[in-house]
Amino acid sequence: MTDRTRLVLLLAPALLVLGGLFLTGLGLTLLRSFRYVPALGMTEPDLSAYTAILTAPGFLKSLVLSLWIASVSTLIAAVLALATALLLRQTFPGRAVISFLVQLNLTIPHIVGAIGILYLLSQSGSFARLAHAAGLIATPAEFPVLTQDPYAIGIILLYVWKELPFITLILLANMQTLGEDHESVARSLGATRWQAVRHVLLPLLMPALLAASALVFAFAFGAYEVPLVLGAHAPKVLPVLAWQASTDSDLTTRPEAMAMAVVIALIGFALLALYARLVGKDSPRAP
Amino acid sequence: MRPSLRTLAGLALAGFLVLPLLPLVAWSVARGWRFPALMPDQVSAQAWTFALSSQAGVLASFATTTLIATATTLLALLVGLPAGRALGLYRFRGRGLVLLLLLAPALLPGIAVVFGLHGILLRLGLAGTMPGVILAHLIPVLPYMTLVMTAVFARFDPAFEQQARSLGATPLQTFRSVTLPAIMPGLMIACLFAFLVSWSQYLLTLAVGAGRVQTLPLLLFSFASAGRNDITAAIALLYILPGLLILAVTARRITGRGAALTERLHP
Numbered sequence: 001m002t003d004r005t006r007l008v009l010l011l012a013p014a015l016l017v018l019g020g021l022f023l024t025g026l027g028l029t030l031l032r033s034f035r036y037v038p039a040l041g042m043t044e045p046d047l048s049a050y051t052a053i054l055t056a057p058g059f060l061k062s063l064v065l066s067l068w069i070a071s072v073s074t075l076i077a078a079v080l081a082l083a084t085a086l087l088l089r090q091t092f093p094g095r096a097v098i099s100f101l102v103q104l105n106l107t108i109p110h111i112v113g114a115i116g117i118l119y120l121l122s123q124s125g126s127f128a129r130l131a132h133a134a135g136l137i138a139t140p141a142e143f144p145v146l147t148q149d150p151y152a153i154g155i156i157l158l159y160v161w162k163e164l165p166f167i168t169l170i171l172l173a174n175m176q177t178l179g180e181d182h183e184s185v186a187r188s189l190g191a192t193r194w195q196a197v198r199h200v201l202l203p204l205l206m207p208a209l210l211a212a213s214a215l216v217f218a219f220a221f222g223a224y225e226v227p228l229v230l231g232a233h234a235p236k237v238l239p240v241l242a243w244q245a246s247t248d249s250d251l252t253t254r255p256e257a258m259a260m261a262v263v264i265a266l267i268g269f270a271l272l273a274l275y276a277r278l279v280g281k282d283s284p285r286a287p
Numbered sequence: 288m289r290p291s292l293r294t295l296a297g298l299a300l301a302g303f304l305v306l307p308l309l310p311l312v313a314w315s316v317a318r319g320w321r322f323p324a325l326m327p328d329q330v331s332a333q334a335w336t337f338a339l340s341s342q343a344g345v346l347a348s349f350a351t352t353t354l355i356a357t358a359t360t361l362l363a364l365l366v367g368l369p370a371g372r373a374l375g376l377y378r379f380r381g382r383g384l385v386l387l388l389l390l391a392p393a394l395l396p397g398i399a400v401v402f403g404l405h406g407i408l409l410r411l412g413l414a415g416t417m418p419g420v421i422l423a424h425l426i427p428v429l430p431y432m433t434l435v436m437t438a439v440f441a442r443f444d445p446a447f448e449q450q451a452r453s454l455g456a457t458p459l460q461t462f463r464s465v466t467l468p469a470i471m472p473g474l475m476i477a478c479l480f481a482f483l484v485s486w487s488q489y490l491l492t493l494a495v496g497a498g499r500v501q502t503l504p505l506l507l508f509s510f511a512s513a514g515r516n517d518i519t520a521a522i523a524l525l526y527i528l529p530g531l532l533i534l535a536v537t538a539r540r541i542t543g544r545g546a547a548l549t550e551r552l553h554p
Binding site for chain 2 (some may be wrong): 003006007009010011013014015017018020021022023024025026027028029030032083084087090091092093094095097098101102103104105107108109110111112113115116117118119120124125126128129130132133140158161165214215218219221222223224225228229239242243246257258261262264265268269271272275276
Protein backbone atom coordinates (compact mmCIF):
# COMPACT_ATOMS: atom_id res chain seq x y z
CA MET A 1 0.00 0.00 0.00
CA THR A 2 1.46 3.36 -0.95
CA ASP A 3 1.59 6.18 1.57
CA ARG A 4 -0.98 8.05 -0.49
CA THR A 5 -3.56 5.25 -0.41
CA ARG A 6 -2.89 4.75 3.29
CA LEU A 7 -3.48 8.44 3.98
CA VAL A 8 -6.72 8.47 2.02
CA LEU A 9 -7.97 5.39 3.89
CA LEU A 10 -7.01 6.83 7.29
CA LEU A 11 -8.66 10.18 6.65
CA ALA A 12 -11.71 9.01 4.70
CA PRO A 13 -14.03 8.26 7.66
CA ALA A 14 -13.37 11.61 9.34
CA LEU A 15 -13.75 13.52 6.08
CA LEU A 16 -16.95 11.63 5.34
CA VAL A 17 -18.44 12.61 8.71
CA LEU A 18 -17.31 16.23 8.45
CA GLY A 19 -18.35 16.55 4.80
CA GLY A 20 -21.56 14.54 5.04
CA LEU A 21 -22.90 16.02 8.25
CA PHE A 22 -21.14 19.30 8.99
CA LEU A 23 -20.48 20.82 5.55
CA THR A 24 -23.68 19.45 4.02
CA GLY A 25 -25.61 20.76 7.02
CA LEU A 26 -24.10 24.21 6.54
CA GLY A 27 -24.76 24.07 2.79
CA LEU A 28 -28.37 23.06 3.27
CA THR A 29 -28.85 25.94 5.73
CA LEU A 30 -27.34 28.32 3.18
CA LEU A 31 -29.61 27.08 0.35
CA ARG A 32 -32.70 27.40 2.52
CA SER A 33 -31.70 30.89 3.59
CA PHE A 34 -32.04 31.81 -0.11
CA ARG A 35 -35.53 30.33 0.04
CA TYR A 36 -34.44 27.47 -2.19
CA VAL A 37 -36.40 24.39 -1.01
CA PRO A 38 -37.28 22.24 -4.07
CA ALA A 39 -39.20 19.78 -1.87
CA LEU A 40 -41.68 22.57 -1.08
CA GLY A 41 -41.72 23.80 -4.67
CA MET A 42 -39.52 26.81 -3.88
CA THR A 43 -37.08 26.68 -6.78
CA GLU A 44 -36.28 30.35 -7.34
CA PRO A 45 -33.64 31.51 -4.88
CA ASP A 46 -33.84 35.09 -3.66
CA LEU A 47 -32.49 37.28 -0.90
CA SER A 48 -35.80 38.20 0.69
CA ALA A 49 -35.04 36.36 3.96
CA TYR A 50 -31.94 38.53 4.37
CA THR A 51 -33.83 41.75 3.56
CA ALA A 52 -36.52 40.68 6.01
CA ILE A 53 -34.11 40.16 8.94
CA LEU A 54 -32.06 43.26 8.14
CA THR A 55 -35.11 45.51 8.07
CA ALA A 56 -36.65 44.03 11.22
CA PRO A 57 -35.41 45.84 14.35
CA GLY A 58 -35.28 42.62 16.39
CA PHE A 59 -32.44 41.04 14.45
CA LEU A 60 -30.00 43.95 14.73
CA LYS A 61 -30.75 44.37 18.44
CA SER A 62 -30.09 40.67 18.97
CA LEU A 63 -26.87 40.81 16.95
CA VAL A 64 -25.62 43.76 19.01
CA LEU A 65 -26.59 42.00 22.26
CA SER A 66 -24.76 38.81 21.26
CA LEU A 67 -21.65 40.76 20.25
CA TRP A 68 -21.81 42.72 23.52
CA ILE A 69 -22.05 39.55 25.61
CA ALA A 70 -19.21 37.85 23.73
CA SER A 71 -16.86 40.86 23.82
CA VAL A 72 -17.37 41.83 27.45
CA SER A 73 -17.21 38.30 28.83
CA THR A 74 -14.15 37.43 26.73
CA LEU A 75 -12.33 40.58 27.81
CA ILE A 76 -13.02 40.12 31.52
CA ALA A 77 -12.32 36.38 31.43
CA ALA A 78 -9.02 36.91 29.56
CA VAL A 79 -7.74 39.57 31.97
CA LEU A 80 -8.73 37.58 35.07
CA ALA A 81 -7.34 34.36 33.58
CA LEU A 82 -3.99 36.03 32.96
CA ALA A 83 -3.89 37.19 36.58
CA THR A 84 -4.94 33.72 37.76
CA ALA A 85 -2.27 32.00 35.68
CA LEU A 86 0.41 34.36 37.04
CA LEU A 87 -0.87 33.64 40.55
CA LEU A 88 -0.96 29.86 40.14
CA ARG A 89 2.59 29.89 38.76
CA GLN A 90 3.81 30.89 42.21
CA THR A 91 3.77 28.86 45.37
CA PHE A 92 1.50 29.78 48.27
CA PRO A 93 -0.61 27.92 50.84
CA GLY A 94 -3.81 26.62 49.25
CA ARG A 95 -2.51 26.62 45.68
CA ALA A 96 -3.35 22.93 45.18
CA VAL A 97 -6.98 23.58 46.20
CA ILE A 98 -7.32 26.43 43.70
CA SER A 99 -5.78 24.35 40.91
CA PHE A 100 -8.32 21.66 41.68
CA LEU A 101 -11.24 24.11 41.64
CA VAL A 102 -10.07 25.53 38.31
CA GLN A 103 -10.14 22.03 36.81
CA LEU A 104 -13.42 21.14 38.51
CA ASN A 105 -15.12 24.13 36.95
CA LEU A 106 -14.05 22.96 33.49
CA THR A 107 -16.11 19.76 33.82
CA ILE A 108 -19.36 21.48 34.85
CA PRO A 109 -21.86 21.88 31.98
CA HIS A 110 -22.80 25.48 31.18
CA ILE A 111 -26.48 24.98 31.97
CA VAL A 112 -25.67 23.90 35.54
CA GLY A 113 -23.56 27.00 36.11
CA ALA A 114 -26.32 29.13 34.59
CA ILE A 115 -28.92 27.74 37.02
CA GLY A 116 -26.48 28.28 39.90
CA ILE A 117 -26.01 31.93 38.89
CA LEU A 118 -29.79 32.32 38.63
CA TYR A 119 -30.35 31.00 42.16
CA LEU A 120 -27.53 33.21 43.41
CA LEU A 121 -28.34 36.53 41.74
CA SER A 122 -32.05 36.61 40.91
CA GLN A 123 -34.26 39.05 42.79
CA SER A 124 -35.26 36.34 45.25
CA GLY A 125 -31.85 34.62 45.14
CA SER A 126 -29.18 34.17 47.79
CA PHE A 127 -27.71 37.67 47.45
CA ALA A 128 -31.13 39.32 47.58
CA ARG A 129 -31.83 37.40 50.83
CA LEU A 130 -28.50 38.57 52.25
CA ALA A 131 -29.37 42.15 51.26
CA HIS A 132 -32.70 41.75 53.03
CA ALA A 133 -31.04 40.35 56.14
CA ALA A 134 -28.66 43.33 56.11
CA GLY A 135 -31.66 45.65 55.94
CA LEU A 136 -30.76 47.00 52.49
CA ILE A 137 -33.99 45.94 50.77
CA ALA A 138 -37.51 45.13 51.95
CA THR A 139 -38.93 43.33 48.91
CA PRO A 140 -37.34 41.29 46.09
CA ALA A 141 -38.29 44.02 43.58
CA GLU A 142 -35.87 46.42 45.28
CA PHE A 143 -32.91 44.17 44.53
CA PRO A 144 -31.07 45.17 41.32
CA VAL A 145 -32.01 43.11 38.25
CA LEU A 146 -28.90 41.02 37.59
CA THR A 147 -30.43 38.07 35.75
CA GLN A 148 -32.72 38.16 32.73
CA ASP A 149 -31.64 41.81 32.52
CA PRO A 150 -31.15 44.05 29.45
CA TYR A 151 -27.35 44.29 29.91
CA ALA A 152 -27.04 40.50 30.23
CA ILE A 153 -25.04 40.82 33.46
CA GLY A 154 -26.00 37.30 34.59
CA ILE A 155 -24.97 35.79 31.25
CA ILE A 156 -21.65 37.65 31.26
CA LEU A 157 -20.92 36.57 34.84
CA LEU A 158 -21.63 32.95 33.92
CA TYR A 159 -19.21 33.08 30.98
CA VAL A 160 -16.52 34.74 33.08
CA TRP A 161 -17.03 32.06 35.74
CA LYS A 162 -16.88 29.24 33.21
CA GLU A 163 -14.21 30.49 30.77
CA LEU A 164 -11.73 31.96 33.26
CA PRO A 165 -10.54 28.43 34.19
CA PHE A 166 -10.46 27.42 30.52
CA ILE A 167 -8.14 30.29 29.51
CA THR A 168 -6.11 29.86 32.71
CA LEU A 169 -5.34 26.21 31.94
CA ILE A 170 -4.28 27.07 28.39
CA LEU A 171 -1.98 29.82 29.71
CA LEU A 172 -0.49 27.53 32.38
CA ALA A 173 0.23 24.82 29.80
CA ASN A 174 1.80 27.48 27.61
CA MET A 175 3.99 28.81 30.42
CA GLN A 176 5.13 25.27 31.09
CA THR A 177 6.21 24.89 27.46
CA LEU A 178 7.99 28.25 27.46
CA GLY A 179 9.94 27.47 30.62
CA GLU A 180 11.50 30.13 32.81
CA ASP A 181 14.67 30.70 30.78
CA HIS A 182 13.50 33.83 28.97
CA GLU A 183 12.58 35.57 32.20
CA SER A 184 15.78 34.46 33.94
CA VAL A 185 17.81 36.07 31.16
CA ALA A 186 15.85 39.30 31.53
CA ARG A 187 16.32 39.21 35.31
CA SER A 188 20.07 38.60 34.96
CA LEU A 189 20.26 41.63 32.66
CA GLY A 190 18.82 43.77 35.45
CA ALA A 191 15.05 43.68 34.79
CA THR A 192 12.81 43.73 37.84
CA ARG A 193 10.40 40.84 38.37
CA TRP A 194 7.49 42.85 37.01
CA GLN A 195 9.52 44.12 34.02
CA ALA A 196 10.42 40.54 33.15
CA VAL A 197 6.74 39.56 33.21
CA ARG A 198 5.56 42.68 31.37
CA HIS A 199 8.18 42.80 28.59
CA VAL A 200 9.22 39.16 28.24
CA LEU A 201 6.54 36.74 29.43
CA LEU A 202 3.42 38.64 28.30
CA PRO A 203 4.49 39.06 24.65
CA LEU A 204 5.39 35.34 24.56
CA LEU A 205 1.98 34.40 25.99
CA MET A 206 0.00 36.76 23.78
CA PRO A 207 -0.66 34.39 20.83
CA ALA A 208 -2.01 31.70 23.19
CA LEU A 209 -4.11 34.23 25.08
CA LEU A 210 -5.60 35.62 21.87
CA ALA A 211 -6.27 32.16 20.44
CA ALA A 212 -8.01 31.03 23.64
CA SER A 213 -9.97 34.29 23.64
CA ALA A 214 -11.13 33.63 20.06
CA LEU A 215 -12.49 30.24 21.19
CA VAL A 216 -14.24 31.81 24.17
CA PHE A 217 -15.68 34.62 22.03
CA ALA A 218 -17.03 32.10 19.52
CA PHE A 219 -18.65 30.08 22.28
CA ALA A 220 -20.14 33.05 24.15
CA PHE A 221 -21.47 34.42 20.87
CA GLY A 222 -23.11 31.21 19.73
CA ALA A 223 -24.26 29.39 22.87
CA TYR A 224 -27.94 28.68 23.26
CA GLU A 225 -28.69 27.19 26.66
CA VAL A 226 -27.03 29.88 28.81
CA PRO A 227 -29.19 32.78 27.51
CA LEU A 228 -32.17 30.41 27.62
CA VAL A 229 -31.79 30.29 31.41
CA LEU A 230 -30.32 33.72 32.14
CA GLY A 231 -31.43 35.87 29.18
CA ALA A 232 -34.08 38.59 29.15
CA HIS A 233 -37.36 38.19 27.30
CA ALA A 234 -36.37 40.91 24.83
CA PRO A 235 -34.04 41.44 23.13
CA LYS A 236 -33.01 37.82 22.84
CA VAL A 237 -29.51 36.73 21.87
CA LEU A 238 -29.10 35.81 18.21
CA PRO A 239 -29.02 31.99 18.58
CA VAL A 240 -32.21 32.05 20.69
CA LEU A 241 -33.90 34.39 18.19
CA ALA A 242 -32.89 32.11 15.29
CA TRP A 243 -34.14 28.98 17.06
CA GLN A 244 -37.41 30.68 17.90
CA ALA A 245 -37.90 31.77 14.27
CA SER A 246 -37.29 28.19 13.14
CA THR A 247 -39.93 26.74 15.47
CA ASP A 248 -42.51 29.44 14.75
CA SER A 249 -45.82 28.06 13.51
CA ASP A 250 -45.63 30.71 10.78
CA LEU A 251 -43.64 28.82 8.12
CA THR A 252 -42.53 32.00 6.33
CA THR A 253 -40.11 32.78 9.15
CA ARG A 254 -38.14 29.55 8.51
CA PRO A 255 -35.89 31.07 5.80
CA GLU A 256 -35.27 34.00 8.17
CA ALA A 257 -34.03 31.54 10.82
CA MET A 258 -31.70 30.05 8.18
CA ALA A 259 -30.45 33.54 7.23
CA MET A 260 -29.66 34.27 10.89
CA ALA A 261 -27.83 30.94 11.12
CA VAL A 262 -25.78 31.95 8.08
CA VAL A 263 -24.85 35.29 9.70
CA ILE A 264 -23.79 33.39 12.85
CA ALA A 265 -21.76 30.96 10.71
CA LEU A 266 -20.01 33.85 8.92
CA ILE A 267 -18.94 35.37 12.23
CA GLY A 268 -17.80 31.89 13.31
CA PHE A 269 -15.70 31.54 10.15
CA ALA A 270 -14.11 34.95 10.74
CA LEU A 271 -13.10 33.78 14.24
CA LEU A 272 -11.83 30.50 12.77
CA ALA A 273 -9.61 32.43 10.35
CA LEU A 274 -8.31 34.53 13.23
CA TYR A 275 -7.70 31.44 15.37
CA ALA A 276 -5.90 29.58 12.57
CA ARG A 277 -3.71 32.61 11.97
CA LEU A 278 -2.80 32.88 15.65
CA VAL A 279 -2.10 29.20 16.16
CA GLY A 280 -0.45 28.66 12.80
CA LYS A 281 -2.66 26.45 10.74
CA ASP A 282 0.05 23.88 10.10
CA SER A 283 0.54 23.06 13.73
CA PRO A 284 -1.71 20.36 15.15
CA ARG A 285 -0.85 21.52 18.65
CA ALA A 286 -2.88 23.98 20.60
CA PRO A 287 -1.35 27.42 21.21
CA MET B 288 3.38 39.80 45.68
CA ARG B 289 3.77 38.59 49.26
CA PRO B 290 2.67 35.01 49.99
CA SER B 291 -0.10 36.20 52.32
CA LEU B 292 -1.48 38.44 49.55
CA ARG B 293 -1.31 35.48 47.17
CA THR B 294 -3.33 33.38 49.59
CA LEU B 295 -5.85 36.20 49.88
CA ALA B 296 -6.15 36.47 46.08
CA GLY B 297 -6.42 32.68 45.96
CA LEU B 298 -9.22 32.72 48.51
CA ALA B 299 -11.17 35.31 46.52
CA LEU B 300 -10.74 33.20 43.41
CA ALA B 301 -11.79 30.01 45.19
CA GLY B 302 -14.89 31.77 46.50
CA PHE B 303 -15.81 32.97 43.03
CA LEU B 304 -15.34 29.48 41.56
CA VAL B 305 -17.43 27.73 44.21
CA LEU B 306 -20.16 30.35 44.74
CA PRO B 307 -22.63 29.37 41.96
CA LEU B 308 -22.58 25.75 43.14
CA LEU B 309 -23.55 26.53 46.74
CA PRO B 310 -27.22 27.47 46.12
CA LEU B 311 -27.60 24.21 44.18
CA VAL B 312 -26.43 22.16 47.15
CA ALA B 313 -28.67 24.11 49.55
CA TRP B 314 -31.76 23.99 47.30
CA SER B 315 -31.43 20.24 46.74
CA VAL B 316 -32.11 19.58 50.43
CA ALA B 317 -34.46 22.52 51.04
CA ARG B 318 -38.15 22.38 51.74
CA GLY B 319 -40.32 25.51 51.65
CA TRP B 320 -37.52 28.03 51.25
CA ARG B 321 -39.24 31.33 50.58
CA PHE B 322 -37.83 34.84 50.36
CA PRO B 323 -36.43 36.31 52.60
CA ALA B 324 -35.37 33.24 54.64
CA LEU B 325 -31.59 32.89 54.61
CA MET B 326 -31.74 29.19 55.35
CA PRO B 327 -34.37 26.60 54.38
CA ASP B 328 -37.12 26.14 57.00
CA GLN B 329 -36.58 22.43 56.86
CA VAL B 330 -33.85 20.18 55.56
CA SER B 331 -35.40 17.36 53.59
CA ALA B 332 -34.43 14.56 51.27
CA GLN B 333 -37.68 15.00 49.37
CA ALA B 334 -36.17 16.40 46.18
CA TRP B 335 -33.57 13.64 46.08
CA THR B 336 -36.16 10.94 46.76
CA PHE B 337 -38.28 12.27 43.91
CA ALA B 338 -35.32 12.72 41.52
CA LEU B 339 -34.19 9.15 42.16
CA SER B 340 -37.66 7.64 41.87
CA SER B 341 -38.70 6.07 38.58
CA GLN B 342 -41.64 8.47 38.07
CA ALA B 343 -39.39 11.54 37.68
CA GLY B 344 -37.70 10.10 34.59
CA VAL B 345 -34.33 11.33 35.83
CA LEU B 346 -32.77 7.88 36.00
CA ALA B 347 -34.05 6.95 32.53
CA SER B 348 -32.69 10.26 31.28
CA PHE B 349 -29.36 9.59 32.99
CA ALA B 350 -29.18 6.24 31.20
CA THR B 351 -30.08 7.83 27.83
CA THR B 352 -27.45 10.53 28.26
CA THR B 353 -24.81 7.98 29.28
CA LEU B 354 -25.65 5.74 26.34
CA ILE B 355 -25.50 8.62 23.85
CA ALA B 356 -22.22 9.97 25.24
CA THR B 357 -20.63 6.50 25.30
CA ALA B 358 -21.72 5.65 21.76
CA THR B 359 -20.61 9.07 20.48
CA THR B 360 -17.21 8.63 22.12
CA LEU B 361 -16.67 5.14 20.66
CA LEU B 362 -17.79 6.26 17.22
CA ALA B 363 -15.56 9.33 17.41
CA LEU B 364 -12.66 7.10 18.45
CA LEU B 365 -13.26 4.75 15.53
CA VAL B 366 -13.23 7.68 13.09
CA GLY B 367 -10.81 10.00 14.87
CA LEU B 368 -8.02 7.54 15.70
CA PRO B 369 -7.10 6.80 12.05
CA ALA B 370 -7.43 10.48 11.12
CA GLY B 371 -5.23 11.48 14.08
CA ARG B 372 -2.65 8.95 12.94
CA ALA B 373 -2.60 10.40 9.42
CA LEU B 374 -2.34 13.98 10.68
CA GLY B 375 0.19 13.24 13.42
CA LEU B 376 2.58 11.01 11.50
CA TYR B 377 2.54 12.40 7.96
CA ARG B 378 3.19 15.75 6.35
CA PHE B 379 1.17 16.01 3.14
CA ARG B 380 -0.39 18.56 0.84
CA GLY B 381 -3.75 19.70 2.11
CA ARG B 382 -2.93 18.79 5.72
CA GLY B 383 -3.48 22.40 6.82
CA LEU B 384 -6.85 22.40 5.09
CA VAL B 385 -7.93 19.17 6.82
CA LEU B 386 -6.91 20.61 10.20
CA LEU B 387 -8.89 23.76 9.44
CA LEU B 388 -11.92 21.67 8.47
CA LEU B 389 -11.54 19.82 11.78
CA LEU B 390 -11.35 23.01 13.79
CA ALA B 391 -14.45 24.49 12.14
CA PRO B 392 -17.10 22.43 14.00
CA ALA B 393 -15.30 23.09 17.30
CA LEU B 394 -15.49 26.85 16.71
CA LEU B 395 -18.75 27.30 14.83
CA PRO B 396 -21.84 27.60 17.03
CA GLY B 397 -24.20 24.63 16.89
CA ILE B 398 -27.07 26.85 15.77
CA ALA B 399 -25.18 27.51 12.48
CA VAL B 400 -25.34 23.89 11.42
CA VAL B 401 -28.36 22.52 13.27
CA PHE B 402 -31.11 23.44 10.80
CA GLY B 403 -29.38 21.84 7.82
CA LEU B 404 -28.31 18.88 9.94
CA HIS B 405 -31.90 18.28 10.97
CA GLY B 406 -32.84 18.25 7.28
CA ILE B 407 -30.20 15.59 6.52
CA LEU B 408 -31.17 13.37 9.45
CA LEU B 409 -34.85 13.76 8.57
CA ARG B 410 -34.10 12.44 5.08
CA LEU B 411 -32.14 9.54 6.60
CA GLY B 412 -35.11 8.76 8.85
CA LEU B 413 -32.97 9.46 11.93
CA ALA B 414 -34.60 12.65 13.23
CA GLY B 415 -36.10 12.11 16.66
CA THR B 416 -34.05 8.95 17.25
CA MET B 417 -31.09 8.15 19.46
CA PRO B 418 -28.79 7.22 16.51
CA GLY B 419 -29.64 10.60 14.97
CA VAL B 420 -28.64 12.40 18.18
CA ILE B 421 -25.41 10.36 18.34
CA LEU B 422 -24.52 11.37 14.76
CA ALA B 423 -25.29 15.00 15.62
CA HIS B 424 -23.04 14.88 18.71
CA LEU B 425 -20.27 13.47 16.55
CA ILE B 426 -19.90 16.92 14.96
CA PRO B 427 -18.58 18.75 18.07
CA VAL B 428 -16.90 15.62 19.52
CA LEU B 429 -14.93 14.40 16.49
CA PRO B 430 -12.70 17.51 16.14
CA TYR B 431 -11.72 17.21 19.77
CA MET B 432 -10.94 13.50 19.51
CA THR B 433 -9.00 13.85 16.25
CA LEU B 434 -6.90 16.81 17.38
CA VAL B 435 -5.90 15.08 20.62
CA MET B 436 -5.03 11.89 18.72
CA THR B 437 -3.04 14.01 16.25
CA ALA B 438 -0.98 15.38 19.14
CA VAL B 439 -0.58 11.84 20.54
CA PHE B 440 0.64 10.41 17.21
CA ALA B 441 2.98 13.38 16.69
CA ARG B 442 4.97 11.96 19.65
CA PHE B 443 4.67 8.34 18.49
CA ASP B 444 7.56 6.57 16.76
CA PRO B 445 6.23 4.21 14.05
CA ALA B 446 9.63 2.44 13.90
CA PHE B 447 8.47 0.22 16.79
CA GLU B 448 5.62 -1.06 14.64
CA GLN B 449 8.00 -1.86 11.78
CA GLN B 450 10.23 -3.84 14.13
CA ALA B 451 7.25 -5.82 15.43
CA ARG B 452 6.14 -6.54 11.86
CA SER B 453 9.64 -7.59 10.77
CA LEU B 454 9.70 -10.00 13.72
CA GLY B 455 6.58 -11.66 12.34
CA ALA B 456 3.70 -9.96 14.18
CA THR B 457 0.44 -9.58 12.27
CA PRO B 458 -0.96 -6.03 11.85
CA LEU B 459 -3.57 -6.77 14.53
CA GLN B 460 -0.93 -8.13 16.95
CA THR B 461 1.24 -5.09 16.27
CA PHE B 462 -1.64 -2.74 16.99
CA ARG B 463 -2.60 -4.56 20.19
CA SER B 464 0.86 -5.06 21.65
CA VAL B 465 2.84 -2.09 20.30
CA THR B 466 0.66 0.80 19.12
CA LEU B 467 -2.17 0.64 21.65
CA PRO B 468 -0.01 0.61 24.83
CA ALA B 469 1.98 3.58 23.49
CA ILE B 470 -1.06 5.73 22.71
CA MET B 471 -3.22 4.53 25.63
CA PRO B 472 -2.71 7.46 28.08
CA GLY B 473 -3.59 10.06 25.44
CA LEU B 474 -6.41 7.92 24.11
CA MET B 475 -8.00 7.61 27.56
CA ILE B 476 -7.94 11.36 28.11
CA ALA B 477 -9.34 12.00 24.62
CA CYS B 478 -12.20 9.55 25.33
CA LEU B 479 -13.03 10.96 28.74
CA PHE B 480 -13.22 14.51 27.49
CA ALA B 481 -15.06 13.46 24.32
CA PHE B 482 -17.60 11.88 26.67
CA LEU B 483 -17.93 15.18 28.55
CA VAL B 484 -18.37 17.21 25.35
CA SER B 485 -21.27 14.97 24.30
CA TRP B 486 -22.58 14.87 27.89
CA SER B 487 -23.04 18.66 27.95
CA GLN B 488 -24.70 19.11 24.51
CA TYR B 489 -28.02 20.91 24.62
CA LEU B 490 -29.12 22.47 21.33
CA LEU B 491 -28.11 19.60 19.02
CA THR B 492 -30.09 17.15 21.17
CA LEU B 493 -33.07 19.48 21.34
CA ALA B 494 -33.15 20.03 17.56
CA VAL B 495 -32.32 16.54 16.32
CA GLY B 496 -34.04 14.63 19.13
CA ALA B 497 -37.22 16.60 18.38
CA GLY B 498 -38.52 16.11 21.93
CA ARG B 499 -38.31 12.32 21.70
CA VAL B 500 -34.76 11.97 23.04
CA GLN B 501 -34.74 13.38 26.55
CA THR B 502 -31.19 13.84 27.82
CA LEU B 503 -30.40 15.22 31.28
CA PRO B 504 -29.79 18.87 30.29
CA LEU B 505 -33.19 18.96 28.54
CA LEU B 506 -34.90 17.47 31.58
CA LEU B 507 -32.98 19.84 33.82
CA PHE B 508 -34.22 22.84 31.87
CA SER B 509 -37.84 21.69 31.92
CA PHE B 510 -37.75 21.38 35.73
CA ALA B 511 -35.94 24.74 35.98
CA SER B 512 -38.57 26.51 33.88
CA ALA B 513 -41.33 24.86 35.92
CA GLY B 514 -39.86 26.67 38.94
CA ARG B 515 -39.10 23.52 40.94
CA ASN B 516 -35.83 24.79 42.42
CA ASP B 517 -35.34 21.85 44.79
CA ILE B 518 -35.72 19.13 42.13
CA THR B 519 -33.79 21.19 39.57
CA ALA B 520 -30.89 21.49 42.01
CA ALA B 521 -30.88 17.75 42.75
CA ILE B 522 -30.84 16.92 39.01
CA ALA B 523 -28.10 19.53 38.40
CA LEU B 524 -25.91 17.86 41.04
CA LEU B 525 -26.56 14.41 39.56
CA TYR B 526 -25.70 15.86 36.15
CA ILE B 527 -22.22 17.00 37.23
CA LEU B 528 -21.32 13.62 38.79
CA PRO B 529 -19.63 12.01 35.74
CA GLY B 530 -17.51 15.14 35.28
CA LEU B 531 -16.33 14.84 38.90
CA LEU B 532 -15.50 11.16 38.39
CA ILE B 533 -13.57 11.96 35.21
CA LEU B 534 -11.70 14.71 37.03
CA ALA B 535 -10.77 12.28 39.80
CA VAL B 536 -9.42 9.85 37.21
CA THR B 537 -7.44 12.44 35.27
CA ALA B 538 -6.43 14.84 38.06
CA ARG B 539 -2.99 13.32 38.32
CA ARG B 540 -2.42 13.56 34.58
CA ILE B 541 -3.86 17.01 34.13
CA THR B 542 -0.69 18.78 35.12
CA GLY B 543 2.30 18.17 32.92
CA ARG B 544 1.56 16.28 29.75
CA GLY B 545 -2.13 16.09 30.51
CA ALA B 546 -2.36 19.87 30.50
CA ALA B 547 -1.30 19.97 26.86
CA LEU B 548 -4.28 17.77 26.13
CA THR B 549 -6.72 19.62 28.38
CA GLU B 550 -6.24 22.76 26.37
CA ARG B 551 -8.07 21.10 23.51
CA LEU B 552 -11.21 20.97 25.58
CA HIS B 553 -13.98 23.09 24.21
CA PRO B 554 -14.72 26.12 26.38
